[in-house]
Amino acid sequence: MIVFVISIGVFLLLHLLPGNPAYAILGPGATPLAVAKVTRQLGLNKPLIDQYVTWLTRALHGNLGTSYLTEQPVSTTIGHAFPVDLELVILSQLIAFALAIPMAITAARRQASILDRIFTMSSFGMLSLPAFVIGVPLVLAVAVTVHWFPATGYTPIYSQPITNLHEMILPSITLAVGSVAIYYRLLRTDLIATLQEEFITLARSKGLSNREVMYRHALRPSTFSVLTATAINVGSLLGGAVVVEYLFGLPGMGLLLVNGIYSRDYVMVQGVILTLAVAFVLVNFLADILYRVIDPRVRHA
Numbered sequence: 001m002i003v004f005v006i007s008i009g010v011f012l013l014l015h016l017l018p019g020n021p022a023y024a025i026l027g028p029g030a031t032p033l034a035v036a037k038v039t040r041q042l043g044l045n046k047p048l049i050d051q052y053v054t055w056l057t058r059a060l061h062g063n064l065g066t067s068y069l070t071e072q073p074v075s076t077t078i079g080h081a082f083p084v085d086l087e088l089v090i091l092s093q094l095i096a097f098a099l100a101i102p103m104a105i106t107a108a109r110r111q112a113s114i115l116d117r118i119f120t121m122s123s124f125g126m127l128s129l130p131a132f133v134i135g136v137p138l139v140l141a142v143a144v145t146v147h148w149f150p151a152t153g154y155t156p157i158y159s160q161p162i163t164n165l166h167e168m169i170l171p172s173i174t175l176a177v178g179s180v181a182i183y184y185r186l187l188r189t190d191l192i193a194t195l196q197e198e199f200i201t202l203a204r205s206k207g208l209s210n211r212e213v214m215y216r217h218a219l220r221p222s223t224f225s226v227l228t229a230t231a232i233n234v235g236s237l238l239g240g241a242v243v244v245e246y247l248f249g250l251p252g253m254g255l256l257l258v259n260g261i262y263s264r265d266y267v268m269v270q271g272v273i274l275t276l277a278v279a280f281v282l283v284n285f286l287a288d289i290l291y292r293v294i295d296p297r298v299r300h301a
Contacts, residue, residue, distance in 0.1 A: 006277045007059075007270065011052050014266050020044070021068050021264040042068065055270060064271035069263055074271035077256065082275060084252040087157060087164075088244070089237045091172035093230065096179035100226075103184045105214060108191035119184065126181035131243045135174040139247070143170060152249035171248040175241055179233055183226050190222035220294055227294070231287035235280035239272070 022038040023030055039045050043054065058065060064074035107116040143151035149170050157164040194200065195218055203217045242254035253272055260268035 002281060003274065003277045007056065007274055008052070010270060010273045011055070012048070014261075014269055015048060017261075017264065019264050021266060024263045024265070025068055055267070059271075059274060064274070065267035067268045068265045069268075074268055077268070078253070078271055078275050081251055081253045081256045082279075083156070084154060084245075084250050085238050085241060085254070087168060088171055088175060088241060088250065088252065089234055091165075091168055092175035092237070093179060093234065095172055095176040096183055099176075100180045100183035100187060103180075104187035104191060105219070107184075107188045108195065109210065109214065111192065120188075123181040123184050126177050129177065131174055131178075131241075132247060134177050135171070135244060135247045138170055138174060154248075154250050167248075171241075171244050171250060174247070175237065175244050182229055182233065186225040186229055187222060190225050191218060194218045194222045223294060224291065227287055227290055231284045234283050235276075238279055239276040 020035060020039065021042065021044065022035040025038055026034055043051060046054075055065065062075070064078070066073055067077060070077070103119045107113075107119050110116055139151045142148050150167050151170075153167050155163045155167060191214075195213075200213060200218055203213050208216070239253055239257060241252060242258055244250070245252040245254045253276065257269060257272045259265075260272060
C-alpha cells in the first residue's frame with residue numbers, strides 16, 4: 001500500500017514540473033511539429049490516469065519502461081546502479097557500527113568521564129557536518145596528498161573485488177560519519193537505562209564481571225533504538241547519497257534520480273523511486289523480524 005501511494009505521488013509531482021520531455025530529447029531547436037510528434041509517441045498527450053495505469057500495469061509485470069533519453073530499459077539501468085548504492089550503504093554501516101558500538105559501551109560504563117565527554121562532543125560535530133564538508137578534506141588529505149586511496153572511480157566488485165574495496169573506502173567513511181553519531185547517542189542512552197534495570201543488578205549479584213554483564217545481558221536489549229534507526233537510515237541512504245556519489249564519481253541511484261529529474265525522464269524517475277520504495281519497505285520488514293530475534297519477549301507481545 002505504501003509503495004502504491006508513493007508511486008501515485010511521484011507520478012503526479014513529475015507531471016507538475018514545467019517542461020516537456022520532448023524538448024529534452026529533441027534539443028532546444030526542436031520545432032513545435034516535432035515536439036508534438038514525440039509527445040504522441042511517448043503517450044504524454046493522453047490523460048494522466050491513462051498514463052499512470054499503463055505504467056503501473058507494465059511495472060507489475062516487471063517492465064519499468066524505456067528511458068526517454070538513453071532508450072535503454074529502465075530496469076537494466078537500475079540493475080547497474082542499485083548494487084553501487086547497496087555496497088556503499090552496507091560498507092558505511094559496517095564502519096559506523098564498528099566505531100559507534102565500542103564508543104557507546106565505553107561511554108555507558110564510564111559516565112561523565114573524559115572519554116564520555118569527548119565522544120559526546122564529537123558526536124555533535126559529526127551530526128552537524130554535511131557529507132561534502134567531510135568528503136572534500138578526506139579526498140585532499142588521503143587521496144591527493146598521500147595517495148593511499150583513489151579520489152574517484154568505481155570498479156564492480158564482481159570484476160575486481162580488491163580494487164573495488166580500495167575505491168569504496170573513502171566514500172564509505174564519508175557516508176558513515178553521520179551514522180556513527182546517531183548510533184552512538186542512541187546506544188549510549190539505552191545502555192545507561194538498561195544498566196539500571198533489576199535483571200542487571202541480579203546478574204551482578206551472581207558475581208559476573210562488568211564485561212560479562214555488558215555483553216551478555218545489557219547490550220542485546222539495548223539495540224532496539226539502534227535497529228530502528230538503522231532501518232530508517234539505510235532506506236534514506238539508498239537514494240540520498242547523491243553528494244557522495246557525485247564527489248567520488250560513483251554511478252549510483254542518487255545520480256540516476258537527479259539526472260532523470262533534470263532531463264524530465266519521467267519513466268526513469270518513476271522506476272528509481274519505485275525501486276527505492278520497495279527497498280525501504282523490505283529493510284523495515286527485516287527490522288521487524290530482527291526485533292523478535294534480538295528479544296524473545298517481542299514474540300509474545
